[in-house]
Amino acid sequence: MEPTYNPSLFEDKWYRKWLEKGYFHADEKKVLRGEKEKFSVVLPPPNVTGVLHVGHALNSTLQDVICRWKRMKGYEVCWVPGTDHAGIATQWVVERELAKEGLTRHDVGREEFLKRVWEWKEKYGSRIINQLKKLGTSCDWERERFTMDEGFSKAVRRAFVRLYKEGLIYKGKRLINWCPRCHTALSDLEVEHEEEQGNLWYIRYPIVGEDGYIVVATTRPETLLGDVAVAVNPKDERYSHLVGKRVRLPIVGREIPIIADEYVDPEFGTGAVKITPAHDFNDYEVAQRHGLPEIQIMDDWGRITVPPFKGMDRFEAREAIVTMLKDEELLEKVEPHIHSVGHCYRCKTVIEPYLTEQWFVKTKPLAEKAIEAVKTNEVKFIPKQWENTFFDWMYNIRDWCISRQIWWGHRIPAWYCLECGHVNVAEEAPEKCENCGSSNLKQDEDVLDTWFSSSLWPFGVFGWPVETDDLKAFYPTDLLVTGFDIIFFWVARMMMMGYHFTGKRPFADVYVHALVRDEKGQKMSKTKGNVIDPLEMVEKYGADTLRFTLTALAAQGRDIRLSEKIIEGYRHFANKVWNVGRFVLNATKNIKTEGSVAYAPEDMWILTKLSEAVEEYDRALESYRFNDAAKAVYQFIWNELADWYLEFTKHRIYKGTEEEKRTAAHTLLKVLRDSLKLLHPIMPFISEEIYQKLPNKDSESIVISPWPDKECCAFPEIARLVESVKELIRGIRNVKAELSIPPSTEVEVFVKTEDEKLLETVAKMAPAIKQMARVSQIHKTDKAPSGSVSFFLPGVEVYVKVGQLIDVAKEIERIKKKLEKMAKEIEKLGKKLSNENFLKRAPKEVVEKNREELKELKELHAKLSSTLEQLKNME
Structure with a gap:
């Protein structure tokens, strides 16, 4: 062995050797023949755009610890790795490359653009996989999958068609997150919420048929063009007399009702809010409850579509509307207000709640089995508290928007008949319309949400919908290791799809790992400069x-x-x-x-x-x-x-x-x-x-x-005796340290005990005791020898002869001074820990550290006090 530890000399060497030997490859036949018990895991597929960050390092390390442990315990371990095509993220990267040539995806066309994406994927898509290998992950790389490989694409089409035919997938006009820059719908996870300094504009809405007005506070005055009501809380006595009356919408002049709804927070603003269902998710729900219309006032580029602001960008229109409200004396006041604003995770554009026609999955029927599985412990969350997060989402589940207006991804397998308008949904492109027989068909331009394909991951990787040997041997899987932020977006959806398509749970245990923060507990971010590169x-x-x-x-x-x-x-x-x-x-x-x-x-x-x-x-x-x-x-x-x-x-x-x-x-x-x-x-x-x-x-x-x-x-009994020998050695060393006797100085030791087995063990281990504690002789004794200092172990008295080795008077003085100093420290720490302000304001770890320090000081003070008394007896 090299004299010093140098991992660079052997880490890559051993990983190559393990791959050559095929140690990580699972044999499904051994499982099917009953020769070995299986343990299977799927790696949460990182994005092909990704590079290894510390979250990936934690996730894959914890999985690897379990997989290597299970492999050594005799299980046939199948840990399937792979990557996710990451629709929007990958498209954004390739579009950025095109922009360097002065081109957009529309300039090159869909076919050429997709060709470029595949080229990019072949060149860069395996970066994160190679980085995971550097960490030592023992995945079954021969089974590596990609969410857009041929087999997986078949699984995605089968799932879509079956759900559609079962009435669980439909197309409809609903409110979704929309990025005006990327020009696509976004999932909630693709929306990043950031605290921003904005304003609350207090706007006067004149009451129809009488003098006066109701004041509404809003963070988005530009959306008043689409208002359909003003809402107040039914328990708010300030406005109870106004419910049922109508107001005139500023600038527009349209009359709209005043309604009562529990959604309204009486403490926010004035307690009266504008309802704009086509541009706000909560307002959309209120409108559904009250049968109110939805008025869309923006296009998909975020431009206003109604006069007199038609063609203006939404933020440009905001300024113009605020100016007009001031001119008409309908703006009561403006207050600074910090609020959470959603941004596209890719291009950072402020997202717009947008009413548009999309494809949706009816999730309530799918959620029932997943909920029951967690309730009955068929699927367990570790730590258990994450069940609450799961249930919160699942009990309040909404239909899932699965269409995206981008080009990279699984194209929706729906073909529109240009003759009769019928929608033909099929796994393979139909030659003619199933309704009228026309061959004049056009495929839907949209692709599926990335989470739709990844929801099939635990069984899709094993070859579903084909009943492969891998599927028989390794599904359901045993463990999923993931982060808390995708419990709903991924974990719950895998459970819904797993139960629906296979009738089995996709995994037994879901281990939810922690978030890696910096040493001060702050979230790591490039802007803060506190990121640790694994x-x-x-x-x-x-x-x-x-x-x-x-x-x-x-x-x-x-x-x-x-x-x-x-x-x-x-x-x-x-x-x-x-x-x-x-x-x-x-x-x-x-x-x-x-x-x-x-x-x-x-x-x-x-x-x-x-x-x-x-x-x-x-x-x-x-x-x-x-x-x-x-x-x-x-x-x-x-x-x-x-x-x-x-x-x-x-x-x-x-x-x-x-x-x-x-x-x-x-x-x-x-x-x-x-x-x-x-x-x-x-x-x-x-x-x-x-x-x-x-x-x-x-x-x-x-x-x-x-x-x-x-x-x-x-050998528990022998082990107990040796533990006493260890304490004996520690005690001798401590006595020397307390009395400033050099560690190398040999001392005589006397042991008083009725435990014959211990005496026998001490005798057998005498050479080691003498060497490790620097002892010249060990004697059995019935009484304390003169000139000795003692310490006690359970059922044992130990005497260390020190009289000849120290100046007793000097040692007494030295220890007295030390004890006085320690007493002051103990008093100081005691006062600190009795101070309520300190206990409330100081970080927990600081308080704990002080308590531990006080405990150690008290213990040492007691030991030294005992030694002092013994020295006084020697004078």
Whole structure:
């Protein structure tokens, strides 16, 4: 092994080797023959436009941890990767490339434009997949899919046609999100809401037939041209006498009613709001309830279509309307107002609620089985609280707009007869109209929402609608790992489609991972300059270090606070693993491990601790407590193996008998091998690199090696005794530290206990105790020897003879001063933690840190006080 840990020397090497050997490829025949139990997962398909960000790194790492763990536990793991065609995002990228040539998509035409998109996809579409490979993701790359590959396109057409024939897809005129720049409908997820400084304009609407007016507050005065009513809350006594009367619409002059509706918030503005159903989603719902008309006042470019503002851009018209209202003395006042404004996620244009004819899916009938599945725990959300988000959306579900006015995507399989107007919906292009027989047909220009195709992902990737062996073997899948922001847009829709088309759940568990924020808890963004580039971190610290960091921080229900400093900190753990591997391999290379072994107490202790670590690790991953799995392996390797067991074995490895050397080497190699297996799901590269150098490896690769048996070696009683020996060593070291005795100075130790088994263990481990605590002699005693300082363990009194090694009077004075200083610190911290203002205003972590510090100070003060009393008795 290299003297220092350098991941760049082996990470790419091992990944290539794993791919060559086909370790990640699942054999469906083994599952169908009943030879192996399957574990299947589908990778949430990243956009072909995408590059790896820290969210992707977290998502794929957590999936990989589970998949590698399951593979080692003997499952036939099928983890299907792929990419999403990302309609609007990809079209936008290619349009931007065309713009460099001074062209638009309309200049080159649909066919040429799509050819260019496919060329772009072939050239750049695999970038994010290659970046995921750098992280070590063990996907079944031979099964990689794309949401517009031939097989998947067939699945999309089959789904559309079947839903249409079942009456669950229809075409109708409804209100949708519209981007005037991209010229297409958008899903809610494609709308980014940003807080913006705007205004509230207070407009007077004159009451018909009497003097006076009702004042309406609005953030969008330009839409008053399409007002059909003024609404107030039915419980608002200020306006109850006006309900049923009519007002004259400013500028337009049209009479409209005053209505009462629970939707109105009496606290907003004046408590009276204008209702513009063709340009506001809430107003649209109000209009539906009250049977009001919808008046459209803009075209699809966001231009006003009614005089006297016809042809004006909507924001230009806003200024003109406000000026006119002032001139007519109908503008009462203007107030600054911060509100949320929706923008197109791609081009950042302010979106417009727009009434247009689109294709929709009736979702209520599809939602029923999905809701029932979560209620009965057939599909489980982890953490469980995300069920509430799921139910909130599903119980209030609206029909889903699935058409997009772009060119890149699955074109809607509907052909209009230009003779009789009949809509022909079919999987393949029909030769003639099914109604009148005419061949004069034209296909719908629109494409399907990207989420429509990705909703078929869990079964579409396995070949549906064909009943393939893959579909039989690997569907339903077992786990989905995703972010909370697409629980409705993707997770719920996969559930609806999965149940509808296959009659089975698409997945058993949905693990919803946290959001990765910066170290201050702020959302990462390029504008803030706080983005952490995972590829940069891989280059700098290695993929294993980044993976371990993300896993260790992935506590359920808590956002991850990440910084480069934290990643650098976990690089020290990778170094520790490397150094442990080097030590064990170097220490055992000339020792023959064949033959009988006679375990020493410390061997039985480390094997028991290993068994406990395996059990805790399994328990943690079974319930998706990734951070606890990382903690279990971290503590075992660093605290038990490196800090204690390696030290326990040194005297036997270098000075022991042949049998002692053989047993120590045998145990060291077994424990190292199994530690690497525990580490492998989280840190695949370093674990493989060291595993390959072991003389006792049990497989050609750690990837397919058997998982450690947690029940093979457990000696709880011996382990308890060795834990007491560890406390004995710690106690001796602490006494030296408290009395400023150099650690290398040897001391005599006396042990008083009735626990004969402990005395026996101390005797057996005496060489290790002497070496690790620098002890000259260990005696059994019935009383306290003179000139000694004592400490206590459960059922044990330990005396350390120090009389000859220290100036008692000086030590008493030194400890007194130290205690006085500590008392002041304790008092200061105590006052701080009693201050209600501090407890309310300080961040939680700061308060916790202060409490922990106070607790430690009090414990140390008590120990030093005890030592002081003992020293006084020596004078």
